[in-house]
Amino acid sequence: MSHSPEDVARYVCGDCQLVHAGIPRRTATGKRSFDAPETCGGCGGDELIPVQNWVHHHNGE
Ligand SMILES: [Zn+2]
Secondary structure, three states: OOOOHHHOOEEEEOOOOOEEEOEEEEOOOOOEEEEOOOOOOOOOOOOEEEHHHHHHHHHOO
16 A cells, blocks of 8 residues: 555535545556545535636635
8 A cells, every 4th residue: 555645536515615535547558547536425516627727716806
């Protein structure tokens, strides 16, 4: 287990701001990537925004 927490993509719910870990997925080329959860576990919303975009979103306003 040498995974660092920084490797895990995180997604923020656009409605309730709950943070979700991305769902790990291995691509055909062996690279790791993450899928956003389909729905928020808190409010059931389906607008999951990657954390890096979320920060950007707030800085840009
Ligand atoms: Zn939510």
